[in-house]
Amino acid sequence: MNSRAAHRSLTQIFGVPLLVAILSGVGLVSALVGDGWWDAMSWSALGIPALLYFVFIWRRSPR
Amino acid sequence: MTAATRSLRRWGIIHKWTSLICTVFMLLLCITGLPLIFHEEIDDVLHSSVKAAEVPPGTPPANLDRLLGNAMANAPGKVPHFLIWDRDDPSAMFVSVGPTITSDPSKNTLIRMDLHTGAFLDAPDVTARFTYIMLKLHTDMFAGLPGKLFLGLMGILFCVAIISGIVVYAPSMRKLRFGTYRARRTRVVRWLDIHNLAGILLVAWTLVVGFTGVINTWADLVLKMWQFGQLAEMTAQYRDRSVPEKLTPLNGAVDVAANAVPGMTPSFVAFPGTLFSSKSHYAVFLRGETPLTSRLLKPALIDAETGKLTDARDMPWYVSTLFISQPLHFGDYGGMPLKIIWAVLDVLTIVILWTGVYLWLRRRKSGVSVERSIANSSAVENAALEAS
Numbered sequence: 001m002n003s004r005a006a007h008r009s010l011t012q013i014f015g016v017p018l019l020v021a022i023l024s025g026v027g028l029v030s031a032l033v034g035d036g037w038w039d040a041m042s043w044s045a046l047g048i049p050a051l052l053y054f055v056f057i058w059r060r061s062p063r
Numbered sequence: 064m065t066a067a068t069r070s071l072r073r074w075g076i077i078h079k080w081t082s083l084i085c086t087v088f089m090l091l092l093c094i095t096g097l098p099l100i101f102h103e104e105i106d107d108v109l110h111s112s113v114k115a116a117e118v119p120p121g122t123p124p125a126n127l128d129r130l131l132g133n134a135m136a137n138a139p140g141k142v143p144h145f146l147i148w149d150r151d152d153p154s155a156m157f158v159s160v161g162p163t164i165t166s167d168p169s170k171n172t173l174i175r176m177d178l179h180t181g182a183f184l185d186a187p188d189v190t191a192r193f194t195y196i197m198l199k200l201h202t203d204m205f206a207g208l209p210g211k212l213f214l215g216l217m218g219i220l221f222c223v224a225i226i227s228g229i230v231v232y233a234p235s236m237r238k239l240r241f242g243t244y245r246a247r248r249t250r251v252v253r254w255l256d257i258h259n260l261a262g263i264l265l266v267a268w269t270l271v272v273g274f275t276g277v278i279n280t281w282a283d284l285v286l287k288m289w290q291f292g293q294l295a296e297m298t299a300q301y302r303d304r305s306v307p308e309k310l311t312p313l314n315g316a317v318d319v320a321a322n323a324v325p326g327m328t329p330s331f332v333a334f335p336g337t338l339f340s341s342k343s344h345y346a347v348f349l350r351g352e353t354p355l356t357s358r359l360l361k362p363a364l365i366d367a368e369t370g371k372l373t374d375a376r377d378m379p380w381y382v383s384t385l386f387i388s389q390p391l392h393f394g395d396y397g398g399m400p401l402k403i404i405w406a407v408l409d410v411l412t413i414v415i416l417w418t419g420v421y422l423w424l425r426r427r428k429s430g431v432s433v434e435r436s437i438a439n440s441s442a443v444e445n446a447a448l449e450a451s
Contacts, residue, residue: 007238008236008237008238008239008240010233012241013232013236013241014233015241016241016242017229017232017241017263017264020263020264020266020267021267022267024266024267024268024271025267025271028267028268028271028391031354031396031397031401032354032355032387032390032391032396033353033354034353034354035353035354038354039397039400039401042397042401043397043400043401043404046268046401046408047404049264049265049267049408050264050404050407050408050411052264053260053261053264053411056243056244056260057244057257057260059244
């Protein structure tokens with residue numbers, strides 16, 4: 001990563017986090033609404049923050 | 064110093080202190096909470112229980128008075144407080160019994176009964192179980208209501224720490240792309256990246272689980288409010304009536320309640336004189352069928368002398384809030400995959416807490432305060448490089 005890059009705007013900083021937060025919210029609520037597909041939606045939406053964490057850490061780790 | 068920098072420093076101070084105060088307790092809560100996510104599975108492995116009889120589908124439930132009689136025959140000298148339908152096992156029920164009708168229900172023992180045959184199954188002592196010890200540590204650290212309220216306060220600090228964490232995330236990421244992990248740098252830089260990444264990804268989940276946990280610590284107070292509010296209102300005209308000599312049959316009372324509220328099924332019954340009822344009523348709590356409505360109980364009060372319906376009402380908003388906050392805290396409303404996700408997010412929360420403590424210790428050692436490093440993001444790296 002180029003540390004001399006220009007300052008990032010708030011939209012750039014919080015864009016992805018906001019999207020992840022909205023998805024988490026959808027995941028938290030959907031399993032409450034119903035079973036079956038609602039549960040599956042909840043698993044995929046709430047799985048995203050965990051998945052993203054591992055993707056970013058593993059991808060950049062030296063082997 | 065500009066106003067913006069001053070404000071960021073202030074947020075940095077808030078983040079530091081709220082985190083520092085609650086971290087030890089949050090670690091305890093995350094570690095004890097982890098096995099609690101899987102408490103049924105753990106209990107199944109560690110403790111054997113008598114299985115209910117296999118019956119063909121459509122078998123009607125046993126008469127509740129007969130079931131209750133069988134239960135009480137196995138609990139000499141005790142009185143029934145509550146009759147509870149097992150959420151997880153549709154062919155079992157519990158009778159919660161205590162030494163007297165006014166004794167503390169948190170000290171009650173449970174008798175497991177077969178729903179279809181009405182026969183006694185077992186009366187396990189749950190207080191010696193691993194999951195019970197975890198639950199006590201998690202809810203009140205064996206310190207009763209003060210312990211509960213204290214943990215609730217720690218939960219509030221945790222929520223403030225998360226919100227201030229969002230604010231201080233911005234200056235920290237001013238020059239970095241989302242998801243940056245500087246794998247080849249010193250540990251303090253790597254752990255700062257881990258702390259930032261995990262912290263910001265989990266914001267919604269930690270806030271929801273944290274805040275619903277806080278609401279759960281107020282459960283006893285909510286119950287008291289309901290007793291003196293709605294329950295007192297519903298039974299006002301019976302206030303001066305004494306306890307009925309002979310109680311009307313339980314089975315009939317539950318039927319009357321179920322018929323009065325179509326579309327809902329009984330969840331538990333509170334006997335006359337217990338915390339959840341008046342001195343002269345059975346309180347039958349009914350629940351809906353969806354994951355959400357199954358948590359929202361509706362009490363139907365049945366006169367224990369005449370067997371007639373006195374009143375049935377939806378519970379007030381503060382009780383409903385408590386009921387909805389329970390699944391959102393426990394993660395038990397979306398099957399095993401949701402439990403596993405809950406566990407992964409719980410472990411990541413431990414990572415956030417642990418890296419947070421480490422960052423604070425390192426910055427203290429290298430003489431760069433958290434506030435300064437937040438106001439001037441590159442200071443962290445510089446200090447880290449100099450220190451190593």
